[in-house]
Amino acid sequence: MSGDQFTYVDVAAALVLVALALLLSWRQRLDLERDLLIASVRAFVQLTAIGFVIALILDADRPLWVLLMLAAMLTFAAFTAARNVRVVPGALWLMVVALGLASATTLGVMVVLGIIPTGARYVIPIGGMIIGNTMNVASVTALRIVQDASTQRGRIEAALALGAAPRVAAHGIIRQAVRLAMVPIIDSTKTMGLVFLPGAMTGMILAGAPPLEAVRLQVVVMFMLIAATGLAATTVTWLMPSRLFTPHQQLRRFDT
Amino acid sequence: MTDDAHPAKLAAEELRVVARRGAEEGRRIVDAVSFAVPEGGVFTVVGPSGSGKSTLLRAIVRLVEPDSGRVLLDGRDVTALPVPELRRRVGMVFQRPAMFEGTVTDNVLYGPRLRREHPERDGPEARDAAVPLLERVGLPADFAGKPADELSGGEAQRVALARALANRPEVLLLDEPTSSLDPTASRCIEELLAALAESTDLTFVFVTHDLHQARRIGDHGLLLVEGRVVERGPLPGMLDDPAHDLTRLFATGRLGGRAGGPSPDEKPAAGAKPDEKPAAGADADDTEALP
Numbered sequence: 415m416s417g418d419q420f421t422y423v424d425v426a427a428a429l430v431l432v433a434l435a436l437l438l439s440w441r442q443r444l445d446l447e448r449d450l451l452i453a454s455v456r457a458f459v460q461l462t463a464i465g466f467v468i469a470l471i472l473d474a475d476r477p478l479w480v481l482l483m484l485a486a487m488l489t490f491a492a493f494t495a496a497r498n499v500r501v502v503p504g505a506l507w508l509m510v511v512a513l514g515l516a517s518a519t520t521l522g523v524m525v526v527l528g529i530i531p532t533g534a535r536y537v538i539p540i541g542g543m544i545i546g547n548t549m550n551v552a553s554v555t556a557l558r559i560v561q562d563a564s565t566q567r568g569r570i571e572a573a574l575a576l577g578a579a580p581r582v583a584a585h586g587i588i589r590q591a592v593r594l595a596m597v598p599i600i601d602s603t604k605t606m607g608l609v610f611l612p613g614a615m616t617g618m619i620l621a622g623a624p625p626l627e628a629v630r631l632q633v634v635v636m637f638m639l640i641a642a643t644g645l646a647a648t649t650v651t652w653l654m655p656s657r658l659f660t661p662h663q664q665l666r667r668f669d670t
Numbered sequence: 671m672t673d674d675a676h677p678a679k680l681a682a683e684e685l686r687v688v689a690r691r692g693a694e695e696g697r698r699i700v701d702a703v704s705f706a707v708p709e710g711g712v713f714t715v716v717g718p719s720g721s722g723k724s725t726l727l728r729a730i731v732r733l734v735e736p737d738s739g740r741v742l743l744d745g746r747d748v749t750a751l752p753v754p755e756l757r758r759r760v761g762m763v764f765q766r767p768a769m770f771e772g773t774v775t776d777n778v779l780y781g782p783r784l785r786r787e788h789p790e791r792d793g794p795e796a797r798d799a800a801v802p803l804l805e806r807v808g809l810p811a812d813f814a815g816k817p818a819d820e821l822s823g824g825e826a827q828r829v830a831l832a833r834a835l836a837n838r839p840e841v842l843l844l845d846e847p848t849s850s851l852d853p854t855a856s857r858c859i860e861e862l863l864a865a866l867a868e869s870t871d872l873t874f875v876f877v878t879h880d881l882h883q884a885r886r887i888g889d890h891g892l893l894l895v896e897g898r899v900v901e902r903g904p905l906p907g908m909l910d911d912p913a914h915d916l917t918r919l920f921a922t923g924r925l926g927g928r929a930g931g932p933s934p935d936e937k938p939a940a941g942a943k944p945d946e947k948p949a950a951g952a953d954a955d956d957t958e959a960l961p
Contacts, residue, residue, distance in 0.1 A: 568768035571733055572830070575762040576781040576837060577754040586771060662732055663753040667691060 425458070472534050480534045484541045488513055491545045495553035499560055501668040508653045509552060516548045516646035517541065520638055529634060540638070543614070547599065547639045548646035554595040555647045559654050560668055562587035570665050580659035588654070592647045599643050603636045612636075677745040678706035679873045680730070680760070680841050685739035687722070687729050687897075699725045701897035702739070707841075712867050712874040714888025714905055716881060718925050722897040723877040724765070727843045730875075731760050743841070758785075761839035765846045767830035769818035774809075775800040777818045777829050781837035803832040808862055824855030828862070835866075841873045848883070860887060881909060881921060893917050895925065 432454050439446040471479045492509040499505045521541055523529075530536040563570065566587050573583035606612060614635045618628035659665055687700040699722045707713040715723050728734045730741050732753055741748045748756050758781065770777050775792055778800045782788045788799055792815075801811045807828040821829060827847055834842055844863070848856035864887060867874055876891075878884050884891065885906055892902035893909075893916070901908055901917045912918045919925040 568764065568766060569770060572764060572768045573770070573780070574733060575731060575757055575764075576784065576833065577758040578780075578784055579754065582784065660735065662735055664733055664735060669691070 429454075468538060471538065475534050477532075480537055483534075483538055484517075484545070487542055487545050488517060491549035495549045495556070498553045499556045502556065502560060502654075502657050504657060505556070508556070508650065508657065509549075511653060512552045512646050512649040513545060513548045515649050516552075516642050517544045519645055520544050520642040523641070524634075524638060540635075543635065544638065544642045548642050551595045551599065551643035552646040552650050555591045555650045556654065558591035558594055559584075559587055559651070559658070562590065563658050563665065564668060567665065574663060574665065580663050580665075581655045583665075584655055584658060588651045592651060595647050596643060599639055603640060606632070606636060678742070679709040679744065680875065681706040681742040681745075682726075682730070683740045683742065685726070685729060685741065686737050687725050687734055688737045698897050700729060700736075703894070703897070703899055704739075705892055705899065705902065707873060707875060709873055710871050711890075712863070712876050712888045714884045714891030715875065715877045715894055716884040716888075716891060716909075716920075717879065717894035718920060719879050721879075721894045723879070723894055724845050726894065727762060727845050727875065727877055730843060731757050731762050733762075754784075758837050759839055760841045760843065761834035761837055762843040763827070763830050763834050763845065763847050766850045767823070767826040769821065769826055769829065772818060773814070774804070774816045774818055774821070774829055775814045778803050778814075778832045778836050780833055800832075803836050804829075806835060806866070807832045808858070822855070823851050824858060827851060827855070827859055831859075831862070839872065841875065844874060844876045846877055846879065849879070863887060881923075885909060893920060895920070 432450065435450055436447050438444070439450060467483070471483055488510070492506060492513050495509040495513065496505040502508070521537065521544060524540065525532055525537075530540055563584070569586070570583045574580070602609075602612075612632055612635070615628040615632035618631060619625055657666075681704075683704050685700055685703045686698060689695055689697045689699050701722075703722075703726060705713075715726065717723050725734060729736045730748075732748070743751070743756070743759065748760075751759075770780060773792060775796050779788050779796055782799070783790060788796060797814050800814045804811065804813055809825065809828050809832070813825070813829075818826070818829065827850075831847070847863075848859045851859065860883065863874065863876070866872065876884075876887055878887075888905040890902075890904045891908070893900045893914075895916050900920075901912060901914045908917065909921050912921055916925065
């Protein structure tokens with residue numbers, strides 16, 4: 415690191431670490447060399463490309479461009495989340511709604527309350543964090559509901575047979591799925607600072623910001639992620655019953 | 671059995687369910703089944719494993735949607751009823767009792783609570799509502815507060831029965847309710863059902879693959895083989911004096927099920943090696959795979 419900036423020379427030097435991993439993989443016959451190489455190259459290429467795009471958008475600082483960028487991130491996240499539950503009819507649409515609603519609400523509240531300014535410099539990285547985290551939580555929630563609908567079939571059908579509406583019959587598995595999906599985010603909020611120093615804070619400190627300012631940003635980020643992921647999980651649970659059950663209140667079968 | 675003046679309590683007309691998925695896709699699991707069940711008593715559907723008995727019951731309460739045909743309750747097409755009302759009036763007890771989270775009382779009052787006929791919280795009022803239902807299925811009052819996941823199979827099946835009765839159904843479908851139980855628990859449930867059939871005007875449809883059980887419990891019924899009705903009529907007669915070859919095969923244990931199979935205390939057949947045990951698993955449950 416020359417002065418205060420990372421250069422491509424620094425990146426090349428860091429390849430020593432990848433080489434170390436490759437060496438380990440080769441010696442231990444882990445057969446991971448190919449995957450490690452591809453992953454390293456992809457990370458570099460993708461991040462460089464997105465870096466250029468972000469630089470362009472930051473320079474222009476046009477609201478439309480910012481919105482397009484967020485929409486692109488959202489689409490990609492929805493595709494990724496929907497792929498995990500492609501047995502569910504209309505999974506992509508479900509994820510677009512869940513991620514879109516959760517991200518727009520959270521980002522909107524942050525902007526309206528004046529927590530972050532509207533500039534591209536703030537909205538894009540914060541939006542990216544929100545979309546990425548809602549993607550994980552929405553995807554785990556939906557996947558868990560689909561799996562439990564199959565393993566808990568006996569209970570759900572017993573409830574239906576007693577006259578329970580689909581949403582009531584699936585209440586137990588839905589509750590369980592949301593709890594499970596929210597565990598990582600709640601745990602990392604609880605152990606924040608004790609177990610690891612989170613990304614946003616680390617980045618700000620590396621960039622030379624005063625540590626306490628970095629801490630305040632990180633706390634805001636965690637609160638924001640709790641809201642966003644909670645909203646995403648809840649939206650998934652609103653939208654899932656109509657896909658798990660037929661209009662005649664029969665539990666569908668899924669090939670999982 | 672039924673005539674115009676006394677329409678059947680429950681009837682099926684040309685009911686058909688076709689497998690939609692998996693290796694069996696396109697097979698008719700239930701094939702043009704028609705029957706009429708008069709009010710009261712026990713109507714028995716007997717047949718070998720995989721003959722479509724479970725699917726037939728599930729189609730009646732629309733847990734699977736029939737591909738064609740009709741189900742009539744008191745002469746009215748059940749598709750005209752809201753689904754929850756159909757399932758309130760026609761209850762179902764499954765092969766394996768699936769208990770809900772919470773206490774026995776929570777399970778027993780599940781149906782009434784859905785319709786807000788009972789308070790949500792456990793308390794003296796809930797207990798007072800649950801205990802008479804538990805007594806009807808032969809469980810003592812102190813079961814009311816037990817966690818439902820600590821029950822034995824037989825106890826759970828009784829709770830499942832009480833849970834179904836709590837809905838005050840008009841028809842109760844029983845899908846091999848004893849097949850997941852040991853012989854003693856199985857006999858207890860049988861006796862309980864016989865007593866219930868005596869003491870109420872509830873109409874039972876009892877499904878079993880076990881001929882002896884069918885004889886013990888049912889008064890009339892039908893034999894289902896590969897989704898089709900092979901024979902119907904008063905029960906002991908149908909099985910003892912079969913009109914159809916398939917019925918004869920089933921009654922002599924050559925069509926699946928466990929009728930006529932070697933019982934565990936039978937001596938090995940002559941000519942068998944002296945140290946050879948009788949066929950293992952002859953008395954084992956052969957539970958029907960769901961479609």
